[in-house]
Amino acid sequence: MKPKNLGKWRRTHLSQEIDSDLAGEKTTIMGWVTDIRDLGGIKFFILQDFSGTIQVTAPKAKVGKDILNEIDSISKESAVAVKGEIAKADQAPRGVEVVPSEIRVLNPAETPLPLDPTGRVKADLDTRLDARLLDLRRPKPQAIFKIKHGAVQVIRNHLTSEGFVEVYTPKIVRSATETGATLFPISYFEKEAFLSQSPQLYKEVLTGCLDKVFELGPIFRAEEHDTRYHLNEVISADIEVAFSTKEDVIDILEDLIVNIFEEITEDHEEELETLEHEIEVPEKPVPRITYDEALEKLNDAGMKLEWGADFSIPEQRKLREIVGGLFFITDWPTEIKPFYIMPHEDDSKLSHAFDLLYNEIELASGGTRIHQRGLLEKQLKNKGLNPKRFEYHLKNFEWGLPPHSGWGLGVERLTMALTGAENIRETVLFPRDRKRLTP
Template sequence: MAGENLENWRKTHSTGEIRPESGGEETIVMGWVENIRDLGGIKFFNLQDREGKIQITAPEKEVKKEILDKIDSLSKQSSVAVKGKITEADQAPGGVEIIPTQIRELNPAETPLPLDPTGQTKADLDTRLDARLLDLRRPKPAAIFKIKHTILRTIRESLILKGFLEVNTPKIVKSATETGATLFPISYFEKEAFLSQSPQLYKEILTGCFDKVFEIGPIFRAEEHDTRYHLNEVTSADIEMAFVKKEDVMEILEEVVIEVFERVKEENKGELKALEHDIEVPKKPLPRVTYGEAIDKLQEAEVEIDWGEDFSIPEQRELSEIMEGPYFVVDWPTEMKPFYIKPEEENPEISHAFDLLCEEIELASGGTRIHEKELLEKRIKESGLSPRQFKYHLKNFDWGIPPHAGFGLGVERLMMALTGAENVRECMLFPRDRRRLTP
């Protein structure tokens, strides 16, 4: 059945704007039908919108028969518009309800629904992602993305206040940023191109003119991992600064992350309550441990790991029990890090690199970059890549690229720490992994 047109109707209130003190006012609200009840002599349904829900109450003695018939014809999750009077009602959620004078069904929902949008009946993650629209009407998934909005806004505002310029770099590139093993090839007219793994090389170049830059955008990695921590398209918050070293950008990173924790705890109380999740704001400075010290701590905990090996998720989980809260691991082996990370002058086996971890999750990585062309070419070769592949990038190092440093922060992984989500797919509206390319 086709829906009705709005004609001259315009929404006057969202559910979050209606208070008991608004009693007696006329209103037009629009949203979705959450549930329908008939108690004999009185009919109800909850209208849900982005901000919450409000009870629509239709007593037989106060409304026309056509209103009662319309409520009987509604299906759950149909899109509706309701015109009526705001009325105080102690028994209603929020202490207020609307007595309808007109109801328009704008677009009916087909039944049965593939999942229960009230959240009372559990659904597995694949079912939820296949019916993402309905899933996002559930309280908990909606709360996650309201928190994500706060996270992105806080990162952006914090960096702008620190003097960073927001930039946008290409997402279709000619060559790898790190290694060709994690590239997604695409057909680009008569040429082969790739989806960008990182804005790294571009943001390095931009320090040569804008000094301090940041970008918040998608990155793509054709990783084989199919875990609850890995996706093939994620959101990365990247910065790069000129005339600094890793210690300077580590300070920027911890300030931004702490501010994100503070803002979410303060501004998203309702969402954290819906998620049944509490967060503790970390204090500055965040703890620092060298890679070598971390290896020693793991070996003392009887974890089998040798110097030169990367940390697995179980090993990161073990470290989190020792360190608690977000912490930095610094001074990584050079061979474990990308070619653009600067080795230490006195001990080239160690690099000026850092990772930021929280619980068992790696949130960010960064470091001081190489700005000397000869050393950069050497590290490219040592990484099994060809300098010819980076000829356009290397040209810039003939034109006074300054010393610089930066980091990349995984937004969805940060969300896991802030929302208690058990799977990173819950933190992406429409996730992409090895098995999922739709919706």
């Protein structure tokens, strides 16, 4: 079947905008064909668009043979446009259907399909990601990305209402923000450059002029993880605040997370139902424990760890059982945190760093930053980094850069928490990991 152009056809309604109150009105709908059935005296198919589905019904007594023949020729998942009349129909989903007067196949789908978008035939994650377009027509993936979109909008609206300025920092950088081992090198004309691990250094500088900044953007980590919690390209929500400490930005993060959970439960009830996932709005204050307290709780639970060790997923899962679903861990060992985190004044082995955990996953990390050039140079050396490679950054600290604090929140991990997705790849349209560079 030869594809047809839109011509003068234009969509008048999304499927979910059509209800029985519109019975008798004309409509033009566009989307993809899912189920097609022939019951002898009547033929019908389900048309799906981003908003939902609508039944297109063709009774032989009411439509011409050209319509019936057109339906016979349509393959599942073909893109079509339908002109017709809206009619009440008790037997149809939502009690309404469209009786077609004309059908235009805009692009027929080739069969057989690599997966079943209805979900009746199960497919593994790799198969779904290889045929991502078809996978994203399924109700559950669409629900995940509607919720992700909603969460990002809450982040942007909440921070803007709190006086933050949204910024956009470079994603091609000269040097590391954490360690050189996790950088993706790229060819940049005659120079070596890297994909940015974080907007960290830029957002710190911007506290010296814009006071409170945030960014929603991609970050890249060349880590060889192969877990359901890690990817090599993700979206991070970052803030940095002038004249503040870690306690101040913990409060901001706490308010934001609670707001996100509230908005998602209120505005995305249908999507949560589709996902068969329930979420509870966290209560404030969110529990806060120190690293030392967390270590003691794990040791008491039989998970023996040396001081200075980071926590694995099983250990974080155990802390969830002990402390609760959402909690902060503060005052981490300086040795396992980035060079820009401020050490404690009275004990340099401890730092003014914190993590926010939900169940067993780390959602966010942050802390008070170093704002003195001398101390920052010392910490760079302690981490095996050459201060000369950071000279462009260090000179800003000679120009009155204020004390500042901030955090970074993983949008995909947040989406996992909100949707119940078991693998972070389900929360990214086209995920990138060590094995996947396409599609």
